[in-house]
Structures are given as structure tokens and as C-alpha cells.
Amino acid sequence: MIRTCLVALLSHWRRNPIQLFAYLAGLAIATGLWSGVQAINSEARASYDAAAATLGEGQYDQLVPRLGDSIPQETFISLRRAGWLVSPVLDVQLDGVRVVGIDPVTSPTGFGMLTAPEASAFAPGEDPRLFANSETARAISADATIIIDENVAPGIALGDVGAVQRLSGRDDLSRLVVLPEQPITQPDLSVIAPALRLQPSQQVADVAQLTDSFHLNLTAFGLLSFAVGLFIVHSTIGLAFEQRRGMIRTIRSLGVPLRTLVTLIVVEMLVLAAIGAVIGILLGYLMAALLLPDVAATLRGLYGAQVSGTLALRPEWWLSGFLLAMMGTAAALAGRIWQIAHMPLWQARAPAHG
Incomplete structure (x- = not known):
């Protein structure tokens, strides 16, 4: 029925x-x-x-220039010697791709998000290496070894700050990431680097x-x-x-x-x-x-x-x-x-x- x-x-x-x-x-x-x-x-x-x-944006305080978008490398060295625990970042555009250089040793994020085997054995002194996903890698024509890693955000290539400096022909930095744990006492920022200002993580633009x-x-x-x-x-x-x-x-x-x-x-x-x-x-x-x-x-x-x-x-x-x-x-x-x-x-x- x-x-x-x-x-x-x-x-x-x-x-x-x-x-x-x-x-x-x-x-x-x-x-x-x-x-x-x-x-x-x-x-x-x-x-x-x-x-x-990939970049840890919005998660950590940063030191940025009061004027312009460049920080001399000597300023970074002075801050480190004075006890400021900061990590250098160089943010440039190459072939229409955002290339970010970080120091994997001092950066709070490092290369931990990467899954490519080369990331664990990365040596800053080697030929310039950039990590990017397959879509972004096709757009990069810079004289560097491109390592495919799909964990890298689209439109971004990641590399050691020294390698990015060589590729871009620059010897300065874009910003300094302030590590969460700092010494109890340290010289005031206005004394060591008066040209910089502290930008709290809450003020970093969240794209989402x-x-x-x-x-x-x-x-x-x-x-x-x-x-x-x-x-x-x-x-x-x-x-x-x-x-x-x-x-x-x-x-x-x-x-x-x-x-x-x-x-x-x-x-x-x-x-x-x-x-x-x-x-x-x-x-x-x-x-x-x-x-x-x-x-x-x-x-x-x-x-x-x-x-x-x-x-x-x-x-x-x-x-x-x-x-x-x-x-x-x-x-x-x-x-x-x-x-x-x-x-x-x-x-x-x-x-x-x-």
C-alpha cells in the first residue's frame, strides 16, 4: 500500500x-x-x-616610527643593548607581493606555523629563501629560493629579515615587535629611541x-x-x-x-x-x-x-x-x-x- x-x-x-x-x-x-x-x-x-x-598582527605591542615608515637598524641594536626585548620586522613589496622579513630566533611567532621541512633547518646565512603558498609563489620573480608552504597566508611571502633586506636592497626595518615578557627595569623609550612610539596591540588594525x-x-x-x-x-x-x-x-x-x-x-x-x-x-x-x-x-x-x-x-x-x-x-x-x-x-x- x-x-x-x-x-x-x-x-x-x-x-x-x-x-x-x-x-x-x-x-x-x-x-x-x-x-x-x-x-x-x-x-x-x-x-x-x-x-x-603568520604575522601575529594585533597580538603584540609594536614600536613604530613617529614619522615615516623606516627604523634604522642601529636603533634596534641600541634597544636590544639597553634591555628592550624586541624583534625586527621588515615589510616590503616585491613583484606586487607583500614580503615580510622576521627574525625566527627572537620573533614571538617565528616560523612555527610553517610545515615545510626547510623551515626547521632554516639558516639565515644561506641564499635568500622565501616561504609562500603555491598561488603567491607564482607571482614572485625575485632572485630567491621559493619554498611552497600552504600554511602561509595568501599574498604574503615570509623570510628571514636579513634575506629580505638583501632582496629589497634595504638595511633598515619597518617596525619592532615587543615581546610579551620584558625586564622589570629598562630605560625609558624616549631616552633610547625618541623617534619611536609604542603602539599597543589593541590599536593595531584588525583586518577582520x-x-x-x-x-x-x-x-x-x-x-x-x-x-x-x-x-x-x-x-x-x-x-x-x-x-x-x-x-x-x-x-x-x-x-x-x-x-x-x-x-x-x-x-x-x-x-x-x-x-x-x-x-x-x-x-x-x-x-x-x-x-x-x-x-x-x-x-x-x-x-x-x-x-x-x-x-x-x-x-x-x-x-x-x-x-x-x-x-x-x-x-x-x-x-x-x-x-x-x-x-x-x-x-x-x-x-x-x-
């Missing part, structure tokens, strides 16, 4: 292929737009986290916070698009149930329990919803892959944020799209199921009012 019910229910879609297309297309569009937006946001946030882990409004707008757009697609699904479900009233009356007259009938209808609609959601996730992936380079360029131009130009299949965005599609379908289906469950059999042919 259950098989007969399923055949009767599915025959409705064979007789109304346009309704089936509208149902699947509405879900696919809704899920695709939402998933695509979330995929872009997820990739951007992953890039921000990778940059923070700067771009929050941008990603919030993208999320709002995705949610609005999902609501429009869900409206199509809601209308299609309503029309399908109105046309099925006679079929439901016949099935119930044959002795099929109401609970069994409702269960079959719910399973049928959710299976179709899962198919539409999967199609939507694939569409969202393609859309995000096409738009991500432009979004990355926009974020780089507006906020100076480096975002990977390649898209990873992260579970947080495709799973959220799938679950949202199923929940939206269930919400649209709940009202119609309630009507069937509370409608007397002899009123099954009567159209619903209100």
Missing part, C-alpha cells in the same frame, strides 16, 4: 513537470546564492586568520574587524536572495497541495492511515528539497569561484586585505546552505501538513480558505 501511495504522489510531478522545475529551481537559486555568498565570506575569513597566524561591514552586507544580500527563492518554493508547494486534494481524498478512502500519508508526503518533499539543495550548492560554488577574484581585488583595494583567489570546499558554508534549504522547505511545508491533518475526510475536495 505504501508503494501505491508513493506512485500516486510522484505521478503528480510527472503530470506537472513545470511545477517540479519551479520547486527545484526555486530551491537551487535560493541555496546557490546563499551558499555562494557564504563561500566567499568563509574564504575571506580563513585568509584573515591565516594572516594573523575592518571588513565586517562588507561581509555583513554580503550576508544580507544572500539572505534576501534566499527569501526570494523560498517564496517560489512556498508558492509551488501550495499549488501542488491544492491540486492533490482529490488524490489525498482517494488515498485516505482506501484506508491509508493519516500518519502514513503525512510521513510519505514529508519524505517526498524533503528528498526533492535535498536534490534542489545539492544543485544549489554546486551553483553556489561555481558562482563564488567566478566572483572571488573580483571580491579579493575589492577587499585589497578598500582595506588592504589579502584574500586567496582560489576557493576551498569548506563544510561551514555548504553545510549551512544545505541545512537552511531543508529548514526553509520544512517551514513552507508545515502549514500544508497541518491543513491535511485537521481536515475531515468529507471536506477533502473543498478548497482551503483563509
Whole structure:
């Protein structure tokens, strides 16, 4: 009997292929737009986290120039001799890539985030070596050995400060990172290095916070698009149930329990919803892959944020799209199921009012 019910229910879609297309297309569009937006946001946030882990920005106090963007190396030496525990950083642009030189011995982050075997045996006196992910490495044409390490944030190459100085032809520094543990007593900064000022970690620009409004707008757009697609699904479900009233009356007259009938209808609609959601996730992936380079360029131009130009299949965005599609379908289906469950059999042919 259950098989007969399923055949009767599915025959409705064979007789109304346009309704089936509208149902699947509405879900696919809704899920695709939402998933695509979330995929872009997820990739951007992953890039921000990778940059923070790579450079330690926003985690430590820094000494920066009061004027300009250069610190003489003699100033760094004077601070170290005076007892200030600081680590040098040189931040330059080479071939359009941000190249950051650090001292792996004194830096609070060091090369600990790298997984390349060469990082553990790194020797500052060797030929210049830079660590970068595969995407960034292709853009570097500097006379250096490029070691591929996917843990490095996109758009950034990392190397020993001395190597970066040789590559850039500079002998100065960009900033000094203040280590968390300092001597109890040390000379005042205004005496040792009056041209520098202390910048607390709270004042270091957090790219993730700067771009929050941008990603919030993208999320709002995705949610609005999902609501429009869900409206199509809601209308299609309503029309399908109105046309099925006679079929439901016949099935119930044959002795099929109401609970069994409702269960079959719910399973049928959710299976179709899962198919539409999967199609939507694939569409969202393609859309995000096409738009991500432009979004990355926009974020780089507006906020100076480096975002990977390649898209990873992260579970947080495709799973959220799938679950949202199923929940939206269930919400649209709940009202119609309630009507069937509370409608007397002899009123099954009567159209619903209100």
C-alpha cells in the first residue's frame, strides 16, 4: 500500500513537470546564492586568520616610527643593548607581493606555523629563501629560493629579515615587535629611541574587524536572495497541495492511515528539497569561484586585505546552505501538513480558505 501511495504522489510531478522545475529551481537559486555568498565570506575569513597566524598582527605591542615608515637598524641594536626585548620586522613589496622579513630566533611567532621541512633547518646565512603558498609563489620573480608552504597566508611571502633586506636592497626595518615578557627595569623609550612610539596591540588594525561591514552586507544580500527563492518554493508547494486534494481524498478512502500519508508526503518533499539543495550548492560554488577574484581585488583595494583567489570546499558554508534549504522547505511545508491533518475526510475536495 505504501508503494501505491508513493506512485500516486510522484505521478503528480510527472503530470506537472513545470511545477517540479519551479520547486527545484526555486530551491537551487535560493541555496546557490546563499551558499555562494557564504563561500566567499568563509574564504575571506580563513585568509584573515591565516594572516594573523603568520604575522601575529594585533597580538603584540609594536614600536613604530613617529614619522615615516623606516627604523634604522642601529636603533634596534641600541634597544636590544639597553634591555628592550624586541624583534625586527621588515615589510616590503616585491613583484606586487607583500614580503615580510622576521627574525625566527627572537620573533614571538617565528616560523612555527610553517610545515615545510626547510623551515626547521632554516639558516639565515644561506641564499635568500622565501616561504609562500603555491598561488603567491607564482607571482614572485625575485632572485630567491621559493619554498611552497600552504600554511602561509595568501599574498604574503615570509623570510628571514636579513634575506629580505638583501632582496629589497634595504638595511633598515619597518617596525619592532615587543615581546610579551620584558625586564622589570629598562630605560625609558624616549631616552633610547625618541623617534619611536609604542603602539599597543589593541590599536593595531584588525583586518577582520575592518571588513565586517562588507561581509555583513554580503550576508544580507544572500539572505534576501534566499527569501526570494523560498517564496517560489512556498508558492509551488501550495499549488501542488491544492491540486492533490482529490488524490489525498482517494488515498485516505482506501484506508491509508493519516500518519502514513503525512510521513510519505514529508519524505517526498524533503528528498526533492535535498536534490534542489545539492544543485544549489554546486551553483553556489561555481558562482563564488567566478566572483572571488573580483571580491579579493575589492577587499585589497578598500582595506588592504589579502584574500586567496582560489576557493576551498569548506563544510561551514555548504553545510549551512544545505541545512537552511531543508529548514526553509520544512517551514513552507508545515502549514500544508497541518491543513491535511485537521481536515475531515468529507471536506477533502473543498478548497482551503483563509
